[in-house]
Amino acid sequence: MSKTLLITxxxxxxxxxTARRAAVRGYKVAINFRTRDSQARAIVADIEAKxxxxxxLPGDVAHEADIIRLFEETERTLGPITQLVNSxxxxxxxxxxxxxxxxxxxxxxxxxxxxxxxxCREAAKRMSTKNGGKGGAIVNVxxxxxxxxxxxxxxxYAASKGAVDAFTKGFAREVAAEGIRVNSLRPGMVLSEMTExxxxxxxxxxxxxxSIPMRRVGQSHEIAEAILWLLSDEASFVTGAMLDxxxxxxII
Ligand SMILES: NC(=O)c1ccc[n+]([C@@H]2O[C@H](COP(=O)([O-])OP(=O)(O)OC[C@H]3O[C@@H](n4cnc5c(N)ncnc54)[C@H](OP(=O)(O)O)[C@@H]3O)[C@@H](O)[C@H]2O)c1
Numbered sequence: 001m002s003k004t005l006l007i008t009x010x011x012x013x014x015x016x017x018t019a020r021r022a023a024v025r026g027y028k029v030a031i032n033f034r035t036r037d038s039q040a041r042a043i044v045a046d047i048e049a050k051x052x053x054x055x056x057l058p059g060d061v062a063h064e065a066d067i068i069r070l071f072e073e074t075e076r077t078l079g080p081i082t083q084l085v086n087s088x089x090x091x092x093x094x095x096x097x098x099x100x101x102x103x104x105x106x107x108x109x110x111x112x113x114x115x116x117x118x119x120c121r122e123a124a125k126r127m128s129t130k131n132g133g134k135g136g137a138i139v140n141v142x143x144x145x146x147x148x149x150x151x152x153x154x155x156x157y158a159a160s161k162g163a164v165d166a167f168t169k170g171f172a173r174e175v176a177a178e179g180i181r182v183n184s185l186r187p188g189m190v191l192s193e194m195t196e197x198x199x200x201x202x203x204x205x206x207x208x209x210x211s212i213p214m215r216r217v218g219q220s221h222e223i224a225e226a227i228l229w230l231l232s233d234e235a236s237f238v239t240g241a242m243l244d245x246x247x248x249x250x251i252i
Contacts, residue, residue, distance in 0.1 A: 001134075003027045004078045005231070006070065008061050008119060009088030011036035011043065013192030014141060017220035018085055018227050019043055023052035025228065030074040030081075031056045032088065053078065061088045061115030062107060071122040083231045084123045084138045086116040091194060092160075094153040105156055112160035113167070116140055120171055120182070128178040135179020137231045140168050141223075142184040144246045161186075165242055172240030181239040183230045188246025190218040213248025 005022050009015040010031035019029045020043060029047065031054060033040040040056035047054040055077050059066035074081055092108035093101065120138060127136035143161040145151070150158030165184050172182040189208060191199055199205050199217060209215050226245040229235055 001082070002079060003082045004030070004074065004080060005083040005085065006030040006032065006074045006081050006119075006123075007085045007087055008032045008059075008070075008115075009034070010085075011040035011056070013087075013194060014187065014190065014220045014223045014227070015085065015087035016043055017224035018087065019054065020047065021221070021224050021228055022083075022231075023047040023050070023054055027083065028053040028078040030054070030070070030078055032059050032061070032070055034058070034060050034088070061086075061119060062110035063115075064118055067115065067118050067122060070119075071126070075126070080134070081123060081126055082134070082136045084119060084136070085141065085227055085231070086119050086139070087141045088115065089141060089194075091154070091157045094157075096153060097155060100156065108156055108160055109163075112157075113163045116164060117167055117171075120167075124171075124175055124178075124180060127180050128175060130178045133179070136181075137235075138180065138182045139227045139230045140164050140182070140184045141227070142168070142186045142242070144186045144188045144244060144249060146186065147244075148250060148252075168242070169240045176239050181230075181235070183235075183238060183241045183243060185223065185227050185230060186242055186244045186246060187223045188212060188218055188244070188249065190220060190223055192220050211251050212246075213251055216247060218245065218247060 005027040011033035044054040059070045090111045127133040142164040145158035146161040168184040
């Protein structure tokens, strides 16, 4: 069966690595980006040069109208969406609770939680066998931060990812009998555009890696492989699960 995968936040980091690897496995790939136009187009060009099929779609998942357009354009160009990866995410502004800013919090949750939930709504409408769809698989990219409330200064981000995990479990149960599997993937600290500025500081990196059982940060491809497994038929009995790809989590 033809497989069409939509990836939000697909122009960088974990999303980009998932896009490239999915194309090699025969998926047609729609790569959503917010500001990274040239990065998205470069991935599309690479995929097409290797004989794959991909498109780049602008859109901000904090805006419902953009989400609806993303799904419509993907289907118009590539056919019915069979898989969705919600990788778009923001870490907001790091800071303690007494430094919280309401507008920053609202945008964090609009992107990481509400946007992700609305993408799941659009996917479920199309994939559900109840609505005439053929089923599908969804992976929501959460974070190990959800398990401990985040490292210091990341409580808001951790809360948004905790919401992703809780939503994923509930949503998975709602659509399990309608052919849709939904899982969350919780990366630990991974080297990507989101973290590279902090990880470039040797002292910070050494301190951080000492707190990880495997004593190293992860690479985007290590997360992408776990996502692709959850999307695949090999994971056919796995739904409502939280898969940690985190080098063992935290040494506490
Ligand atoms: N790297 C880690 O250590 C780590 C650990 C745990 C979980 N995660 C999660 O993994 C996911 C991917 O992150 P990453 O590490 O691959 O970092 P990344 O390279 O910064 O990827 C995040 C992507 O999301 C996009 N994005 C942000 N807000 C968006 C919006 N409103 N609409 C559409 N796209 C938006 C970003 O594009 P713009 O730059 O244009 O906004 C960026 O391309 C995120 O959900 C993140 O929370 C990462």
